[in-house]
Amino acid sequence: MDRTMKASEDEDALVIRAVRATDVPQVIALDQRITGLAKAEYWKQAYERYGRTRPNERFFLVAVPASKKAGRRVLGFIIGEIRAWEFGSEPCGWVFALSVDPDARLLGVGEELFLAMSEKFKQAGMTKMRTMVARDNRLHSLFFRGEGMMAGPYIQLEKDLS
């Protein structure tokens, strides 16, 4: 079910809904604008995997303006899935992609996407949601902290293989 925020006559009102095939070119363009990398194939595969299969445990949501006058521009998107027993962890919701159009920031788009994803995880019976953020990614760190996320019980480790 779509999640509509604020009164629909409000031009800032948003609808958070499941991604559609017609949104994918906008998702690709938005990601390219933010990261500077064109990853069309990656996002097409992400759509097939997270937008079209296992709808009760994989969630690919987009934020669009509620007002038709504002067009159907994708203002942001979030992807998450339920992962079970990785490293002994009980099933929990994982958020692994979140992007908001730089022109639509500070309007609550990211927060609404985050809340909609939290709701999906809760409906699926999850009591925890997790994500991973680069230590130096201030924007994402501030956002997720602001949404109440705290350090979890795992530490990410890596090894240089060169």
Add this chain to the structure above:
Amino acid sequence: MNLQIASRLAIFAVLELAANPERQLSVGEIGEKYGVSSHHLAKVMHVLGRAGLVRSVRGAGGGYQFVGNTRRTTLLDIIQLFENFGTRDDDGAPGANTSEGATLREVLGEIDDIARATLGSITIATLLSLVARQHRQPKPAEEPRELSKA
């Protein structure tokens, strides 16, 4: 990890004032809650004022007011006003120039990096939300008092 007393006091003072930016509080009122002297707190407030986080309001009912941005000011921003947090300088420490010293410095640096990232990701607004959450949490039931043993 430990913070210097001035950093802790500054964080407490900012939280008190930022919780209600319209309100003015004197150093005495803030100091009373946290059990510190007005003298010590006054020095801290002076530094916070120079950093543009608080301003002093003169006159009757005067005191300090928060004038920063709660969504942009992080714990690290405040702490760095009072201490060189996470800048490890052990050049003169015994063994610093050995391989063992370098390895130890690398591990300790990893801890510093994590602490710095954590403090740099928590804004005053986030901290106020956490404080509110703490208030909402039910207090643990008081342990039954043990009768004095004979």
